Amino acid sequence: MKFVCMKCESFMSFENVQVPGEQSLGVTFGCPTCGAKVAMVTNPGETAMVNALGVKIGGRTTPAAPMELTRESLKEGTAAALPPASEQQAMLAKEMETPSAGKCPFSSMIAQMQTGATAAEGSALTWTEAATERLEKVPSFMRPMIQMGVENYARKNSIATVTPEVMDQSKNDPGDLSWSQEAERRLDNIPSFIRPMAKKEIERIAKERGMTQISEALMEESKSKFIGMGY
């Protein structure tokens, strides 16, 4: 697939790839002549279709691991125990060895995230076997991003060992999100038995949109999801 800058009559170049939401990929291309940018965003069905092809967008830089697609595509909770973590990590490390050499946007992104995180943070964390096993169930192209998120959470909270519980906590961590007074008041109106779920969902929406504060307007907008909850 190629994008063409109609104005300059040239092919656009790949610039970066992001994960704008769950089961979605965003790939940005730019015109080398005029600098115009275009981003392609896949919906979950398209993302699954791309994954199902078993090809790496942008080209492979290293051979695929045996049964890679099968192992990485199984839904969490259905897969039997995977091979030793060390083997898989070695494979991933090998994949990440030459971040600038590959043409694959996804592996480039992963490589940049990996090296960026190492340089910025430095301090080593210990992952328990159970946490490592769980991390390995994440598709390889998203794994470094998830790992970085969990490790950032652990460092922020002075946690030395990453366990599955820490992974759960990091998922629910609001990060730098804050709640306005009015939004908090409305949150209190939601029946207590359902409040944690509603809070989590609203924070998820806010994070997805890159917001730093949850406002009354967002509460109003998200209301349709919680009709009847009384807020």
Next chain:
Amino acid sequence: MAPEKDLKSILKKIQFTDDAQVMKQIVDQSLQVKTRMGRIRRKLVVMSGKGGVGKSMTTANLSLALARAGHRVGVLDVDLNGPCIPKMLGMNDGAFQFTTEGALPPIGPHGMKIASMAFFLRPDAPLQWKGPMELSPVWLGLQEMSVIREFLADVAWGELDYLVVDLPPGAAADKPPVIAGYIPELDGGVVVTTPSEVAKQVVKKSVVYARDVGIRLLGLVENMSGVLCARCGAPTPLFDGGCEDLCAALDLPLLGKIPFSQEMSRACDAGRPLAPDHLIAKRFDAIADRVQKCLALDSVVV
């Protein structure tokens, strides 16, 4: 206002470079299948348009018969949603070893190499893929094709005399062409049915379809061809008639008849192959012999 530019004329002017190399990757995948399959002398599929007629039982016992005859045999269970070959062969605890050479399959009875989706799943877990089933399952067929391709390309079978592939039920729609597409030198298919008119009607369609997509069919196995008395071993018919009429209509050799036997069903459930001198094991030896003769016809005739 400047006239709108014509994309076709723009594309003629600029040079296309294939950075993505998607086609090359797909070609590489096919080449890897070809390389693996090139080390296997005979590739067979066991198929039927109807579910519950005994495809997996036939696959397991035909493979055992070939192995008893001294051949190096691999069994590939591509019934992704209902894999049962490992259980029938006592391989429930089997697992692949992932090496740089590929996925090494576990070794079963008579040294047979076994590969199955069951080795990737927790014992009671159904097969579920990551992906938006609720929004659009259109990617699912592509996913299954790619997984089958991985089984053919990534399992380190080594050198084999026979690879016997157990296809899923209702296979008329997609799996045979997928398999045939990946293994152009597929040696043939073995069709399984019961003598039930209902089963025969469906199986007939799958035979026509398989031939349409270029799969050479070696013959038909009639399963549940009567029932053997658990006490005296005397056969009693289960259905009116057999599959001779179907075979005649389709011009398909009848490879053999397998009666229902309690000992056989117990053996399958327990994952213990029948003793080689058991009546049913002998019937499968005869079927394996006929399969080999059908395959050898090429060298006799040419």
